[in-house]
Amino acid sequence: MQAGCSRQQINTNDVVHLSHKNECMAYPYQLTSLEQYKADYKKSVEDPEGFWSGVAEHFQWRKKWDTVLNWNFKEPKVEWFAGAKLNITENCIDRHLATLGEKPAIIWEPNNPEERVRVVTYNRLHKRVCQVAQMLKNNGVKKGDRVCIYMGMVPELAYAVLGCARIGAIHSVIFGGFSAQSIADRLDDAKAEYIITCDGAYRGGKDIPLKSVIDDALIGNKTVKKVIVYTRTRTPVSMIKGRDIWWEDEMDIAEDQVEKNGVVTFPAEEMDAEDPLFILYTSGSTGKPKGVVHSSAGYMVWTTYTFVNVFQYKPGAIHFCTADIGWITGHSYIVYGPLCAGATSMMFEGIPTWPDAGRFWDIIDKHKVNILYTAPTAIRSLMSFGLEPLQGKDLSSLTTLGTVGEPINEEAWHWYDENIGKKKCPIVDTWWQTETGGCLISNFAGITPAKPSWATLPMPGVQPVLVDEKGEEVTEKDEHGITKGNLCIKAPWPSILRTTYGDHERCRTNYFATYENLYFTGDGALRDEQGNYRITGRVDDVLNVSGHRIGTAEVENAINMHAGVVESAVVGYPHDVKGQGIYAYVIYNGHHGDDNLRRQDILLTVTRIIGPIAKPDKIQFVSGLPKTRSGKIMRRILRKIAEGETENLGDTTTLLDPGVVDEIKNGKL
Numbered sequence: 001m002q003a004g005c006s007r008q009q010i011n012t013n014d015v016v017h018l019s020h021k022n023e024c025m026a027y028p029y030q031l032t033s034l035e036q037y038k039a040d041y042k043k044s045v046e047d048p049e050g051f052w053s054g055v056a057e058h059f060q061w062r063k064k065w066d067t068v069l070n071w072n073f074k075e076p077k078v079e080w081f082a083g084a085k086l087n088i089t090e091n092c093i094d095r096h097l098a099t100l101g102e103k104p105a106i107i108w109e110p111n112n113p114e115e116r117v118r119v120v121t122y123n124r125l126h127k128r129v130c131q132v133a134q135m136l137k138n139n140g141v142k143k144g145d146r147v148c149i150y151m152g153m154v155p156e157l158a159y160a161v162l163g164c165a166r167i168g169a170i171h172s173v174i175f176g177g178f179s180a181q182s183i184a185d186r187l188d189d190a191k192a193e194y195i196i197t198c199d200g201a202y203r204g205g206k207d208i209p210l211k212s213v214i215d216d217a218l219i220g221n222k223t224v225k226k227v228i229v230y231t232r233t234r235t236p237v238s239m240i241k242g243r244d245i246w247w248e249d250e251m252d253i254a255e256d257q258v259e260k261n262g263v264v265t266f267p268a269e270e271m272d273a274e275d276p277l278f279i280l281y282t283s284g285s286t287g288k289p290k291g292v293v294h295s296s297a298g299y300m301v302w303t304t305y306t307f308v309n310v311f312q313y314k315p316g317a318i319h320f321c322t323a324d325i326g327w328i329t330g331h332s333y334i335v336y337g338p339l340c341a342g343a344t345s346m347m348f349e350g351i352p353t354w355p356d357a358g359r360f361w362d363i364i365d366k367h368k369v370n371i372l373y374t375a376p377t378a379i380r381s382l383m384s385f386g387l388e389p390l391q392g393k394d395l396s397s398l399t400t401l402g403t404v405g406e407p408i409n410e411e412a413w414h415w416y417d418e419n420i421g422k423k424k425c426p427i428v429d430t431w432w433q434t435e436t437g438g439c440l441i442s443n444f445a446g447i448t449p450a451k452p453s454w455a456t457l458p459m460p461g462v463q464p465v466l467v468d469e470k471g472e473e474v475t476e477k478d479e480h481g482i483t484k485g486n487l488c489i490k491a492p493w494p495s496i497l498r499t500t501y502g503d504h505e506r507c508r509t510n511y512f513a514t515y516e517n518l519y520f521t522g523d524g525a526l527r528d529e530q531g532n533y534r535i536t537g538r539v540d541d542v543l544n545v546s547g548h549r550i551g552t553a554e555v556e557n558a559i560n561m562h563a564g565v566v567e568s569a570v571v572g573y574p575h576d577v578k579g580q581g582i583y584a585y586v587i588y589n590g591h592h593g594d595d596n597l598r599r600q601d602i603l604l605t606v607t608r609i610i611g612p613i614a615k616p617d618k619i620q621f622v623s624g625l626p627k628t629r630s631g632k633i634m635r636r637i638l639r640k641i642a643e644g645e646t647e648n649l650g651d652t653t654t655l656l657d658p659g660v661v662d663e664i665k666n667g668k669l
């Protein structure tokens with residue numbers, strides 16, 4: 001076969017016509033009342049092993065566990081369901097085939113509304129995942145190997161993720177907005193040997209040349225042996241002999257191997273409960289992203305349990321999580337949680353504002369979506385277009401709304417409630433993190449009460465505590481009955497991160513060493529007298545920009561790469577749509593005279609080093625930075641100035657050069 005010829009093939013097999021709704025399949029662990037929540041919460045704290053083994057009974061195991069939980073936060077070491085054998089894809093796919101085989105697992109809505117929708121049934125998903133697993137095996141991928149996945153939001157991305165899980169390879173999905181340099185660092189850290197990518201990806205009006213970014217990332221790489229390329233955009237690509245192969249060709253070969261007389265099989269690898277399922281890189285307060293590692297069994301139980309309970313999923317309902325699979329939200333609530341629950345998961349390739357700001361509402365109307373799970377930043381951005389994009393859109397299929405990624409302000413909450421949910425749909429505000437694997441604090445739709453801008457109550461099994469700087473538990477209440485502190489969790493829940501890839505000590509120092517015997521979230525929080533939590537934002541040097549986590553040190557490193565930059569300091573400031581914007585103070589010594597040109601150059605540098613998501617919104621050139629005599633940058637002052645505060649900057653007398661503060665204040669953008 002000539003290289004590239006299979007790019008002509010378009011896969012038409014993934015279209016089926018849907019007949020009837022799913023027959024009823026109950027979830028024995030689905031809570032149905034506030035009283036039951038309280039009872040289960042109590043049980044989960046008093047007898048976590050009894051509680052979680054009761055939930056885990058309802059999954060498919062090759063062999064059940066010897067012990068439910070072993071843990072200590074000192075090392076840290078956490079094991080859930082140790083001794084059990086399973087494969088998560090048998091839970092996501094195989095066990096549904098007899099009852100849900102012809103029901104939709106994934107409904108894919110393309111970027112371009114004119115393009116054909118693809119409906120992937122559980123049977124079809126099974127076949128595709130078996131093919132991917134076979135394709136990976138044919139190319140030498142084995143259990144434990146790291147496979148980096150850098151693709152757009154096409155169904156093949158879900159097949160790739162599940163195909164890895166089927167053979168026990170550890171996937172590491174990298175969001176399509178990261179730069180070649182970011183990918184190179186991650187490939188290196190994970191010592192990845194395989195990559196699955198696309199020629200390009202469509203996002204709104206843009207066509208992103210993913211394969212070409214991968215080619216740049218691979219310059220100097222020593223570990224990657226094969227790159228599998230799926231055709232999406234027909235963007236010209238350079239295929240390197242011996243390294244790069246076409247997905248379509250390989251899937252054709254695999255098809256003949258997995259399908260005999262119409263029967264599809266590919267035996268799933270038997271995994272230990274604690275075998276790693278995936279690595280997902282996330283930013284922290286240091287310059288280098290961490291590879292958060294999740295295990296197989298605990299992650300499976302938690303994502304499914306929380307999916308079914310938080311959203312109160314009912315069989316047959318269509319769940320639309322608008323995140324990208326490149327982030328944890330997509331892993332847990334587009335792929336693993338919904339599929340384990342036998343749900344129908346909507347997957348959207350595009351963006352909320354293209355071709356116009358009615359795109360979400362069109363999708364909901366067209367597919368009769370029941371659950372919409374999105375980010376506050378998307379809600380605020382859509383709010384800014386007014387109500388016109390909602391005209392003529394039938395949203396009556398919606399039963400449940402959700403938000404994730406950042407605190408939701410009350411204005412956005414009410415807009416969502418009134419205009420999207422028509423005051424009939426409960427809104428779940430789900431607080432969690434890449435490290436937590438799934439929701440930890442959230443109301444349960446229609447079961448436990450919502451409180452605008454509050455994430456509310458902990459899931460069963462989650463024991464939050466608020467501590468002060470010294471790690472002492474805070475219990476005092478202010479005059480409104482509010483307790484305030486740094487948010488920690490006392491004991492492990494099944495999907496807590498197990499390590500940071502290749503560096504367990506880093507996991508310990510980052511999450512388990514700040515406060516003894518506690519998992520530290522990095523967030524500040526309030527608690528009211530009813531026990532509801534409100535997350536107030538990060539208390540470390542991590543920004544949350546449009547729901548994406550970015551470390552200030554990482555952005556500073558990128559800015560400092562620019563030849564003309566001497567030093568920089570990055571802080572967050574309140575941004576109407578993004579939640580937080582990125583404000584950079586830069587000392588520049590280059591010869592370029594024009595500020596705007598310098599800014600463009602710096603933005604280009606940041607885009608090259610991290611990706612467009614880390615571009616500063618504001619760059620202020622300064623002659624110095626406020627530093628203590630020991631040389632530490634006083635970020636508190638810079639943060640206040642960026643926030644527009646000019647008066648109460650606190651004590652500046654300990655600064656090396658107090659004069660610099662006035663200069664910075666006067667030059668504020």
Ligand code: WT7
Binds near residue numbers: 328403431434544549
């Ligand atoms: C950080 C985690 C969880 C998936 C998406 C982000 C913030 C997340 C909420 C919420 C207030 C929230 C926290 C957290 N955050 N959800 N409902 N209310 N803040 O995952 O990139 O790992 O970021 O996002 O600050 O620590 P992530």
